Each structure stands twice: as structure tokens, then as C-alpha cells.
Amino acid sequence: MRSISLDYTHSFIEDYELENIKEYINIAHNMLHNEKGPGSEYTGWVNYPKEFDIDEYERVKLASEKIRKNSEVFIVIGIGGSYLGARACIEALNHNFYNMLTSEKRNGPEIYFVGNNVSSSYILELLELIDGKDISINTISKSGTTTEPAIAFRIFKEYIEEKYGKEEAKNRIYITTDSKKGALKELASKEGYETFTVPDDIGGRYSILTSVGLLPIAVSGLNIDEIMNGAKDGMEEYGVLDLDKNYSYQYAAIRNVLYRKGKEIEMLTSYEPSLFYLQEWWKQLFGESEGKDLKGIYPSSASFTTDLHSLGQLIQDGRRNIFETVINIEEPKVDMILKEDKENLDGLNFLSGKTIDFVNKKAFEGTLMAHTSGGVPNIILNIEKMNEYNFGKLIYFFEKSCAISGYLLGVNPFNQPGVEEYKKNMFRLLGKPGY
Numbered sequence: 005m006r007s008i009s010l011d012y013t014h015s016f017i018e019d020y021e022l023e024n025i026k027e028y029i030n031i032a033h034n035m036l037h038n039e040k041g042p043g044s045e046y047t048g049w050v051n052y053p054k055e056f057d058i059d060e061y062e063r064v065k066l067a068s069e070k071i072r073k074n075s076e077v078f079i080v081i082g083i084g085g086s087y088l089g090a091r092a093c094i095e096a097l098n099h100n101f102y103n104m105l106t107s108e109k110r111n112g113p114e115i116y117f118v119g120n121n122v123s124s125s126y127i128l129e130l131l132e133l134i135d136g137k138d139i140s141i142n143t144i145s146k147s148g149t150t151t152e153p154a155i156a157f158r159i160f161k162e163y164i165e166e167k168y169g170k171e172e173a174k175n176r177i178y179i180t181t182d183s184k185k186g187a188l189k190e191l192a193s194k195e196g197y198e199t200f201t202v203p204d205d206i207g208g209r210y211s212i213l214t215s216v217g218l219l220p221i222a223v224s225g226l227n228i229d230e231i232m233n234g235a236k237d238g239m240e241e242y243g244v245l246d247l248d249k250n251y252s253y254q255y256a257a258i259r260n261v262l263y264r265k266g267k268e269i270e271m272l273t274s275y276e277p278s279l280f281y282l283q284e285w286w287k288q289l290f291g292e293s294e295g296k297d298l299k300g301i302y303p304s305s306a307s308f309t310t311d312l313h314s315l316g317q318l319i320q321d322g323r324r325n326i327f328e329t330v331i332n333i334e335e336p337k338v339d340m341i342l343k344e345d346k347e348n349l350d351g352l353n354f355l356s357g358k359t360i361d362f363v364n365k366k367a368f369e370g371t372l373m374a375h376t377s378g379g380v381p382n383i384i385l386n387i388e389k390m391n392e393y394n395f396g397k398l399i400y401f402f403e404k405s406c407a408i409s410g411y412l413l414g415v416n417p418f419n420q421p422g423v424e425e426y427k428k429n430m431f432r433l434l435g436k437p438g439y
């Protein structure tokens with residue numbers, strides 16, 4: 005039994021439909037593995053779990069230990085692929101109320117993310133929140149020129165220098181950026197900050213398993229060795245060119261078949277609120293990779309049962325253009341049994357002796373029945389338990405299926421030319437020289 009498995013028996017897809025697409029999967033696999041497809045210069049993530057720079061990896065661990073010792077607050081500055089992966093992992097695997105725990109219980113600094121918007125209230129209220137606490141910051145930007153994190157870094161650099169002085173600030177500022185170029189690289193070299201690299205051949209949205217994700221994840225106390233072990237096993241399991249055995253390729257194939265049948269919206273759902281940022285990370289991965297050349301599945305997400313009371317109506321009875329992919333965590337982190345109540349005023353005694361997760365699983369089963377009876381195809385991704393190992397494997401599962409899916413669609417899954425449009429307009433409106 006594999007720790008992550010895919011069940012497409014509720015997707016309304018017949019085996020022969022997958023059989024029909026097998027040859028295209030083979031082509032996509034060869035394009036990716038032989039570096040013959042568009043964007044092949046950004047496929048360094050494919051072998052990364054086995055070929056990463058061990059010296060840098062050890063430096064990440066040392067830096068994380070130092071930060072855990074000298075900081076009550078750790079600030080992660082970055083946007084898109086430069087923060088979503090770390091946030092997804094930290095939230096999925098740590099306590100649901102991590103930042104609110106006492107420091108003894110949390111066993112690591114509070115972690116906040118900034119530079120992923122341009123909200124003055126957000127930035128200033130964060131500064132207010134951390135006032136008086138010892139902090140370190142990690143600015144992450146592959147290009148080193150993205151406006152949102154650049155503004156946040158300017159503000160937090162000044163804050164930290166005023167608080168500690170320029171010399172001590174150097175012990176508390178960590179930069180993750182390109183190995184050679186960009187404003188951030190230049191600034192880091194000039195100021196003498198400890199620097200980590202985003203490999204040249206790995207784009208932002210595929211970078212979670214590099215220092216980009218690993219430093220913040222390690223600061224939160226999670227075991228990054230286990231994450232990399234999971235990714236390494238994922239690399240083996242999802243490298244097999246056999247559609248019958250490769251769940252990652254099955255996921256790519258099923259999405260493609262559904263898209264051709266007019267299912268243009270995919271909703272990634274979960275019954276664990278701690279997976280909210282995993283869903284956000286997934287949206288960037290698939291949205292930026294596939295949404296181009298007037299094509300692409302629209303990646304959306306929902307948190308159940310919460311959103312069953314809002315979006316549920318639309319899914320059940322609205323336009324039939326949606327399919328769902330459900331992340332089903334088989335074993336919850338913790339659980340409790342519901343007790344018998346003598347008076348039973350709420351009428352819930354029929355549940356006594358059952359666990360809360362039992363109720364959650366029945367909600368999942370009931371929703372699956374309802375939505376499939378409403379004609380909504382469901383793909384189920386069963387994950388035995390959300391731990392570091394399975395998280396690393398899941399990341400690799402999605403990255404691999406996204407690349408294959410992009411090639412099946414006939415797009416370059418590794419560029420994002422459309423993102424530039426808003427930036428150009430914003431710069432022009434702000435009066436940036438050259439725009």
C-alpha cells in the first residue's frame with residue numbers, strides 16, 4: 005500500500021479513455037526527462053531531490069538553528085513561489101494555531117509572511133505586532149526585483165538596523181535569491197548577508213524543496229530530511245513510465261480528459277483547514293504553468309465542510325463545468341471521541357462514541373455522493389497521514405503531474421509571460437523610469 009494513492013473511480017472516466025491518452029503521456033514524459041520540451045532550461049527540479057547541493061542544505065540547517073535560538077519572530081518576505089510553498093508546509097504540518105501558542109509549546113519563533121501584497125495596513129500592523137521582540141528576516145526573491153517583497157524588505161531592513169545596529173542586523177538578515185544576478189544579490193554581497201540560492205534551472209513555483217522553502221520550514225521546527233526523503237521517493241515512484249502504476253501521470257491524464265470534455269474549472273478541496281496554503285501553492289503551480297495561449301484549467305479551491313455552506317450550492321446545481329480533486333487525509337493529527345450527554349438537548353447523542361474525524365469522513369463521503377450524483381467528476385487523492393515525508397512526496401506528485409499536464413496541453417509549463425502585464429502598467433502609473 006502506497007502512502008499516497010489516487011482514486012479516479014468517481015471521475016466518470018473509463019479506463020479506455022486513459023488507454024487512449026497513454027501515448028501522449030509517453031511523449032510528455034520523454035519531453036520532460038530528455039529536456040526536449042519548451043522551458044526545458046527550468047526543469048532542474050526533476051532530479052533535485054537526489055542532486056541538491058548538500059553544502060547549502062547543511063547551511064540551511066545551521067541558519068535555522070541559529071534563528072530558532074536568537075529570534076522570537078521570523079519574518080519571511082516573498083511573493084508567489086517565493087513564499088507559498090513554505091507557508092503551505094508550515095501550516096499543513098504544524099499546530100493549527102502555531103503563532104498563538106506559548107513559546108514553550110511552539111518550540112520555535114512566531115512566523116509571519118510579508119511582501120506578498122502592498123497593503124500599508126498589513127505591513128504597519130505587522131510591525132506593531134512584533135514590536136519589542138527579537139526578530140530575524142529572510143527575504144526570498146529569485147529575480148531580486150519583484151516590487152512587493154522589495155518594498156517590504158526596504159522597510160524591515162530599516163527596522164532591524166534601527167533596532168540592532170547595522171552589524172547585528174547582518175546576523176539577522178538572510179537572503180535567498182539568484183546565485184549571480186539581481187538587485188538583491190548585489191545588495192546581499194555589499195552588505196555581507198548570509199545568502200542562499202534559488203537554482204538557475206528552477207522557477208519560483210517549483211522551488212519549495214530548495215532553500216526557498218526549506219529555510220522557513222526548518223525554522224518552524226519541521227524535519228526537512230524527512231521532506232526530502234519523501235520527495236526522493238516521489239521522484240522514483242512518479243518517474244515510472246507506466247500510466248497504470250504512476251498516480252502522478254494518472255492525475256495529469258484525467259485532468260486532460262476532463263478538460264477536453266468541457267470541465268474547465270478544477271476545485272482542489274480538503275476537509276482540513278490547515279491545508280489552505282497548500283491549496284494556494286497548488287493554484288499558483290497549475291495556474292501559472294497552464295494558463296496561457298488562451299488555454300488552461302482554472303485552478304480554484306475550497307475548504308470543506310466550511311465552503312459547502314457557501315459554494316456547495318453552485319457545485320451541486322450550477323453550470324456543469326467543474327471537477328473536484330479532493331485531498332483526503334486518512335488519519336488526522338489528533339482526534340477525540342464525542343461524549344454522551346444526559347439531557348441530549350442538541351439531539352446529538354446518536355454521535356456519542358464516534359470521533360470528530362469519523363463525522364468529517366462521513367461529510368466527505370456524503371459530499372462525494374451528492375456532487376457525483378450532480379454530475380461533478382471527483383478525483384480523490386488519499387494521503388495516509390500528513391507528515392513531513394508525505395508532504396515532500398505530495399509536492400513532487402503535483403510538480404510532476406503539472407509539467408506532464410502542461411506538455412499534454414501543448415503549452416510551456418515553465419514560463420509566465422502574462423504576469424508581466426500588470427507590472428508594466430503599475431510601473432507606468434507609478435512613474436518608474438523607463439516605463
Ligand SMILES: O=P(O)(O)OC[C@H]1O[C@](O)(CO)[C@@H](O)[C@@H]1O
Nearest residue numbers: 084085086145146147150208423
Ligand atoms: O521570486 P521572485 O522573482 O520575486 O518572483 C516571485 C513570483 O513572481 C512571479 O514571477 C510572477 O508572479 C512568480 O512566478 C514568482 O513565484
